[in-house]
Amino acid sequence: xxxSLEEIEIELGKYLLTMSDxxxxxxxxxxxxxxxxxxxxxxxxxxxxxxxxxxxxETVTGQLMIYVVIAGNTFTKPxxxxxxxxxxxxxxxxxxxxxxxxxxxVKPPEPLPGYRDGPDWRLPVRIDYEIQT
Numbered sequence: 001x002x003x004s005l006e007e008i009e010i011e012l013g014k015y016l017l018t019m020s021d022x023x024x025x026x027x028x029x030x031x032x033x034x035x036x037x038x039x040x041x042x043x044x045x046x047x048x049x050x051x052x053x054x055x056x057x058e059t060v061t062g063q064l065m066i067y068v069v070i071a072g073n074t075f076t077k078p079x080x081x082x083x084x085x086x087x088x089x090x091x092x093x094x095x096x097x098x099x100x101x102x103x104x105x106v107k108p109p110e111p112l113p114g115y116r117d118g119p120d121w122r123l124p125v126r127i128d129y130e131i132q133t
Contacts, residue, residue, distance in 0.1 A: 040067040060131040
């Protein structure tokens with residue numbers, strides 16, 4: 001049984017929104033300019049494989065990228081604090097329930113190097129997931 005990209009994105013987004021005390025979220029392909037800090041979110045689909053002969057054992061992988069965006073030319077402490085919250089919320093082996101199984105976080109979330117983005121500072125976090133149907 002296959003799972004749609006739409007369902008994956010919806011469930012990852014709903015799970016993100018269960019975090020307490022988070023800033024506004026800017027979803028991919030949406031024009032917004034929220035107050036800083038905020039989260040910018042991208043879903044990066046990965047591979048789909050089916051090692052079974054019957055076609056009923058699909059494994060879907062991908063990444064959820066969450067960028068913590070703060071005002072540039074300031075200390076990075078607020079961004080680091082929000083990244084720590086993301087790391088705790090999307091801990092390794094977290095299982096996000098689906099109607100046909102679950103989205104499993106398959107490794108510890110990985111903070112990536114921060115960078116300037118115009119007037120802002122972005123600190124990305126990569127969250128790797130896998131779904132077995």
